[in-house]
Amino acid sequence: MTGRTARAVLAAALLLPHHLPAAPAASQAAVTIDNFSFKDPVITVTAGTTITWTNRDDIPHTVTADDGPPPSYRSHPLDTGDQYSKLYDRPGTYRYYCSIHPKMRGTVIVR
Amino acid sequence: MDVTENGGRRDALKCMLWAGTSVLWTVAGGVPRGALLGSAQAAEAGDALRFVQISDSHIGFAKPTNMDTPGTLATAIQAVKADTQATMLIHTGDITHLSRADQFDTADQIIRGAGLTTHYVPGEHDLLEDNGSAFYARFTPGAATGWYSFDQNGVHFVGLNNVRDLKPGGMGSLGAEQLAWLKNDLAGRPASQPIVLFAHVPLWTVYANWGWGTDDAEQALAQLKRFGSVTVLNGHIHQIMQKVEGEVAFHTARSTAFPQPVPGDPAGPGPVKNVPAGKLHSLLGVTHVRHVRGQHALAIADQVLA
Numbered sequence: 001m002t003g004r005t006a007r008a009v010l011a012a013a014l015l016l017p018h019h020l021p022a023a024p025a026a027s028q029a030a031v032t033i034d035n036f037s038f039k040d041p042v043i044t045v046t047a048g049t050t051i052t053w054t055n056r057d058d059i060p061h062t063v064t065a066d067d068g069p070p071p072s073y074r075s076h077p078l079d080t081g082d083q084y085s086k087l088y089d090r091p092g093t094y095r096y097y098c099s100i101h102p103k104m105r106g107t108v109i110v111r
Numbered sequence: 112m113d114v115t116e117n118g119g120r121r122d123a124l125k126c127m128l129w130a131g132t133s134v135l136w137t138v139a140g141g142v143p144r145g146a147l148l149g150s151a152q153a154a155e156a157g158d159a160l161r162f163v164q165i166s167d168s169h170i171g172f173a174k175p176t177n178m179d180t181p182g183t184l185a186t187a188i189q190a191v192k193a194d195t196q197a198t199m200l201i202h203t204g205d206i207t208h209l210s211r212a213d214q215f216d217t218a219d220q221i222i223r224g225a226g227l228t229t230h231y232v233p234g235e236h237d238l239l240e241d242n243g244s245a246f247y248a249r250f251t252p253g254a255a256t257g258w259y260s261f262d263q264n265g266v267h268f269v270g271l272n273n274v275r276d277l278k279p280g281g282m283g284s285l286g287a288e289q290l291a292w293l294k295n296d297l298a299g300r301p302a303s304q305p306i307v308l309f310a311h312v313p314l315w316t317v318y319a320n321w322g323w324g325t326d327d328a329e330q331a332l333a334q335l336k337r338f339g340s341v342t343v344l345n346g347h348i349h350q351i352m353q354k355v356e357g358e359v360a361f362h363t364a365r366s367t368a369f370p371q372p373v374p375g376d377p378a379g380p381g382p383v384k385n386v387p388a389g390k391l392h393s394l395l396g397v398t399h400v401r402h403v404r405g406q407h408a409l410a411i412a413d414q415v416l417a
Contacts, residue, residue: 035378035379035381036321036379036380036381057381058172058174058176058381058382058384059381059382060208060209060236060239062239066279069276077209077210077239077240079209080174095279097279097280099277100235100236100239100277101235101322102277102278102279102280102281102282102322103280103281103282103320103321103322105279105280
């Protein structure tokens with residue numbers, strides 16, 4: 001998703017009357033895992049975005065919150081082709097890593 | 112690894128690279144010397160203790176590099192059985208690829224075919240589910256955290272777990288609890304007793320950028336300085352690396368499943384993908400280790416599966 005699209009979604013959400021429940025945001029973003037690294041290592045999204053990681057390596061990896069111990073979330077071990085999705089609904093900076101190969105790190109910035 | 116320090120080491124490393132050839136390693140006086148198996152040195156009889164190390168069987172891995180990891184593990188076990196003087200087997204971890212029960216079952220059944228008492232330590236691939244409880248229950252019964260020690264023929268063996276609670280950004284890790292246990296385990300032992308440490312991730316930094324080392328290994332090795340013979344056996348990097356520091360000989364074993372690139376290879380640390388047809392077995396292997404009572408050092412011989 002481009003930044004422009006994300007801002008448009010955010011703007012649409014802000015126009016909703018306050019007494020209505022917030023519409024579920026359908027924003028999506030993707031991060032691939034290649035060659036023992038998260039691409040892109042830093043991704044910026046708008047609140048309400050679901051990020052989906054896809055492992056394209058021959059070796060399993062995880063997406064694990066760097067806020068532990070214990071971490072607040074950890075994906076199941078992602079084998080080749082496996083995916084993991086997580087909704088980011090609050091602004092902030094969220095660091096994560098691969099608990100199997102902890103040199104692999106990434107950051108999600110939610111605006 | 113320093114290969115230019117002296118001619119002996121360089122020549123030995125050349126021997127090591129001969130695919131399809133077994134090389135006997137004798138480490139004495141800080142200088143490892145290679146000798147082809149079949150030499151007088153290798154044929155020396157009267158072993159007090161002979162054991163074999165296997166590593167990184169990765170049962171569950173099935174990619175073009177190796178579609179049959181149970182098959183290559185079985186070939187490795189045949190090589191173990193052929194060493195009729197071996198009385199013990201050590202597996203330095205990554206038994207499975209994904210810690211699944213069927214993968215543990217398959218590995219267990221194949222390895223039992225060796226008919227030898229087998230001592231395991233976990234690799235990071237063995238602890239992926241439920242904090243490793245399935246691994247510990249099956250492979251380190253009586254050691255719920257995966258570290259333990261035992262004596263065999265006068266040699267003190269210490270199995271360490273350096274793949275537990277890995278820290279973001281870090282390498283392998285032993286942790287304060289295990290280091291305290293190790294200190295207690297070694298206390299009171301005579302400095303003349305040979306020590307064999309075995310753990311999955313190298314206990315020396317092979318390549319930090321890829322996490323090929325153990326953050327707090329120095330604290331463990333400091334406790335071993337007073338011993339006259341220390342041998343450290345690791346896996347994880349799927350290739351042979353060796354180094355001697357003082358009285359400590361470090362050695363990593365080949366995998367029985369797939370080779371990994373040399374440190375710093377631009378392709379990254381993943382499985383080597385372009386193995387020529389028919390060459391895979393020359394890149395996999397087992398490690399034979401021999402200790403003669405009264406001798407200072409242990410002899411280490413690597414054998415390829417081809």
